[in-house]
Amino acid sequence: MKVIVAGFSKTGTKTLNSALTKLGYTVYDYPENAFILGDDWEKIQKYGWTTADFKRMYENVDVVMDAPCCCFWEEIHKAFPDAKIILSIRDSDEQWLKSLEKQMLSSEGNWAVKLMTYLSPTYRSIMNKTALPTSLIMFGVDDIRAICYKPYNRDLFKLKYRAHNAYVLQNAPPDKLLVYKVTEGWE
Known part of the structure; x- marks a missing residue:
């Protein structure tokens, strides 16, 4: 390393x-x-x-x-x-958060990603093994994708950053x- x-x-x-x-x-x-x-x-x-x-x-x-x-x-x-x-x-923390929001909205709006959520055991496994636990560790939320469709505390995300x-x-x-x-x- x-x-x-x-x-x-x-x-x-x-x-x-x-x-x-x-x-x-x-x-x-x-x-x-x-x-x-x-x-x-x-x-x-x-x-x-x-x-x-x-x-x-x-x-x-x-x-x-x-x-x-x-x-x-x-x-x-x-x-x-x-x-x-x-x-x-x-x-800035605002620039960082806008980039994160853009990525999450892009992913959540992508039909292929939505399809993988339902049809791909590999995708679900990755989400459960790495993405969701990391979201909890980094941001204190169960699922980072929730920022796309639920109100969330932007100030808390910037504070974590x-x-x-x-x-x-x-x-x-x-x-x-x-x-x-x-x-x-x-x-």
Whole structure:
């Protein structure tokens, strides 16, 4: 493990994934964590973890990012203490939340996603093993998709985002931390 991206989803993680992949790193983003390590994440989020769990899960991976890894960046760093940490951020919490809302509305308005919810056991398994437990950990809500059709506390979501970033800034080793806005470019 060389890099742990501790930034929340919607902070440029897909662009970072593309850049780090182009640089030759093996990257585990949300899809790899959900599809390949879904059983591990289900166990971790229900019953707990050990440092050995993270060492085993990521022994041949260079970079981890996005949910659920961003919630467990500190524990992953304990397993790989030489890894660098990137805190990817947006210009503001409002900009971040608008991006999250846009993604959720896009997904919920997509007929293929709705169809998968009903017809795909794999999709339901991923939701139950990683997405829904991570939603509870990150935002304190059972299902992040609910922001599309239920009133929700926007201020609480922004507070969770700011609190996460503040925690990383306060607790990551300064000599291993890069605070990064994807708008800065990656060259």
